[in-house]
Amino acid sequence: MDYSTECDCGKVKVLAFFPLPIENYEARECDCDFCVAHGLAYLSDVNGTISFYPKDSLTPLQQGSKQATFWQCRFCRDIVAVSYTRNGETRGAVPAALFDKEHKLKPFISVSPKKLSPTQKSERWSTLWSKVI
Numbered sequence: 001m002d003y004s005t006e007c008d009c010g011k012v013k014v015l016a017f018f019p020l021p022i023e024n025y026e027a028r029e030c031d032c033d034f035c036v037a038h039g040l041a042y043l044s045d046v047n048g049t050i051s052f053y054p055k056d057s058l059t060p061l062q063q064g065s066k067q068a069t070f071w072q073c074r075f076c077r078d079i080v081a082v083s084y085t086r087n088g089e090t091r092g093a094v095p096a097a098l099f100d101k102e103h104k105l106k107p108f109i110s111v112s113p114k115k116l117s118p119t120q121k122s123e124r125w126s127t128l129w130s131k132v133i
């Protein structure tokens with residue numbers, strides 16, 4: 001199913017395709033300092049897709065192990081996606097907060113990727129994250 005949303009100020013649009021209705025997914029609430037500070041919990045499906053634009057309204061941020069890129073609206077500072085690129089393929093996840101005003105999402109589950117090694121992280125993401133298109 002296709003979903004669309006935007007950042008708080010409306011300058012950045014986010015589109016997501018999930019094979020199942022979005023209400024079926026448990027967003028993963030990351031316990032790293034950055035995600036806690038931004039109140040981030042992530043939605044993705046390995047068979048889904050996400051896109052976000054325009055790129056010139058977005059600032060790429062890196063933190064932690066610097067593998068992933070967090071995409072922040074330059075105007076309202078909302079984080080609209082996280083992505084990483086490996087072997088030429090970019091995968092990513094979108095914050096549940098962008099969708100939970102319009103959709104009744106399941107309770108979040110807590111995850112702790114900071115305990116994983118860089119290799120374990122990218123392996124985990126490649127089985128969880130949606131394709132960025």
Ligand SMILES: [Zn+2]
Binds near residue numbers: 008011073075076
């Ligand atoms: Zn914005």
